[in-house]
Each structure stands twice: as structure tokens, then as C-alpha cells.
Amino acid sequence: MATLEVEGLAKNFGGVQAVRGVSFAVRPGEMLALIGPNGAGKSTCFNMLNGQLRPDAGRVRLLGRDITGLAPRKVWRLGVGRTFQITATFGSMTVLENVQMALLSHHRRLGGLWTPVRRLDRADAEALLARLGMAAQAERPCGILAYGDLKRVELAIALANDPKLLLMDEPTAGMAPQERVALMALTAGIARERGIAVLFTEHDMDVVFTHADRMLVLDRGTLIAEGAPAEVRANPRVREVYLGGSH
Incomplete structure (x- = not known):
């Protein structure tokens, strides 16, 4: 299909x-x-x-x-995930936090509970960033990233929705x-x-x-x-x- x-x-x-x-x-x-x-x-x-x-x-x-x-x-x-011509991330939050937010939202979509911290979400976010070559940028705010790195973060956010x-x-x-x-x-x-x-x-x-x-x-x-x-x-x-x- x-x-x-x-x-x-x-x-x-x-x-x-x-x-x-x-x-x-x-x-x-x-x-x-x-x-x-x-x-x-x-x-x-x-x-x-x-x-x-x-x-x-x-x-x-x-x-x-x-x-x-x-x-x-x-x-x-x-x-359905989407990335945009002009990147859309939370500039004051770190790369890791942006991806964690997407994962938390995804887990709510699947019926899970929203909790302040989920170790699973952090581990999954770190693994996804590593897959995209962004592990070294994980703790940096998105607002100071180079544009190419922002594109990778946006892709990570889209992929977090599985x-x-x-x-x-x-x-x-x-x-x-x-x-x-x-x-x-x-x-x-x-x-x-x-x-x-x-x-x-x-x-x-x-x-x-x-x-x-x-x-x-x-x-x-x-x-x-x-x-x-x-x-x-x-x-x-x-x-x-x-x-x-x-x-």
C-alpha cells in the first residue's frame, strides 16, 4: 500500500x-x-x-x-512530519530540549502521560541527535546555531514524531x-x-x-x-x- x-x-x-x-x-x-x-x-x-x-x-x-x-x-x-523552508525552532531552548519537546508531544499522541522529565525521551533525543551528527551541539541554544545545524535540528524534530x-x-x-x-x-x-x-x-x-x-x-x-x-x-x-x- x-x-x-x-x-x-x-x-x-x-x-x-x-x-x-x-x-x-x-x-x-x-x-x-x-x-x-x-x-x-x-x-x-x-x-x-x-x-x-x-x-x-x-x-x-x-x-x-x-x-x-x-x-x-x-x-x-x-x-505526518514536516520541515519548512525557513526553520522553526525554539531559539532560547537547547537543541536537546527542542527534540525532547517533540518526543514528549509524540508520546502524548500515543496516549502516554506528560511528565516534567522522562529519561526515555532524553535518551531517545540524544540517540536521534547522534544519528544526525548533532550530539556535540546538544546543549547549545538553537538561537546561536549555524543555519545548516538548524536544518538538522528541524529534521530531528520532525523525525521525533515517528x-x-x-x-x-x-x-x-x-x-x-x-x-x-x-x-x-x-x-x-x-x-x-x-x-x-x-x-x-x-x-x-x-x-x-x-x-x-x-x-x-x-x-x-x-x-x-x-x-x-x-x-x-x-x-x-x-x-x-x-x-x-x-x-
Whole structure:
């Protein structure tokens, strides 16, 4: 069974059709890239999947369950994690505390008790930070971290929810080239290890073609291509509207 199934998704803003009948699926452990020029409808599509926008038409299913139009907190509780183009962490709290908060919230979702301190949450947070190469930063406040490190913290927070689906909005934006490669390699490894379906948007085509198992291409709200990276790279329409001659 696909983790995420999207069928006929559509959204209008006044007379503008931002997303037009988009359908696709993401399988467990798969890295699926959603790309396209600015204004193609990528963010609108993401926001409908996450519950921030209600579709005008279409259906969104998570592991066979219809989640169309559910509020973001309800979507999160069902096992959907998300990272954002601009990182969102508690700047005055340490890296470890940020991840512990996410773990505590996750355990409440599973019916556990909220307690001031849980050794399990601390151990789990430390293990997750070590997996992401952030163990040495655990006691530092997020407000003083370099941007690349903040991206890793945000990923740790999303993974603390033990997601079945991970939505990543431009996960390497603002990062140095080497940091981009390292972050996406980590994400791909964890996704395959845990069977997490990953849908990500990204403007860095080197990142996309290196790490995506499949790609979707949007143009003016319409899905114009879908397939393996080599197929998308060779697609004449995709080259015309987005890739040009550089890829």
C-alpha cells in the first residue's frame, strides 16, 4: 500500500487555478521530489497535504485513510512530519530540549502521560541527535546555531514524531553545497531504514537528481511529467519550462 495517495487535487484563488487535478502516490521508503518553476503550485500542494489549506476538489489519503481537509495538528497526530523552508525552532531552548519537546508531544499522541522529565525521551533525543551528527551541539541554544545545524535540528524534530510521511519544503535552502549533500544523504538513509515516505520540494537540481527516486514536475498548477530522474531529465517539455539546457 502507498503511504500517501493524492487524487485529483485542485485549489483556486479567485480566478487563478493554483493546482489543477494533481494525482500521485508515495511509497514507504521512497524519496519523491516535487519540482517546478516559481508559481507552479508546489507550496499550495504541500499546504493542502498538510491541512493548512482545504482543497476545492480531490482527495488525500494516508495509509488508506482519508485525511482531506483535516487540521494540521490532526494530520501530524496521524504520523505526518514536516520541515519548512525557513526553520522553526525554539531559539532560547537547547537543541536537546527542542527534540525532547517533540518526543514528549509524540508520546502524548500515543496516549502516554506528560511528565516534567522522562529519561526515555532524553535518551531517545540524544540517540536521534547522534544519528544526525548533532550530539556535540546538544546543549547549545538553537538561537546561536549555524543555519545548516538548524536544518538538522528541524529534521530531528520532525523525525521525533515517528512519521510515516515526511514533507520537506526546500530542505537545503540557505545551506552550503556540502551541507546539502550530507543532509539529504542522511534523510534518504533514514527514510529507507524506517520505511518513511518522503515528499520534498527543492530548487537545487543537483540535490534532486542525486537523491530522488522519482520526480513530479508542476507547471502552472498542472502535473506535466512524472518518472525516474533520467526520464524527467530527458522530457522535452520539462527542459523547456524549467530545466533549460543546464541539466
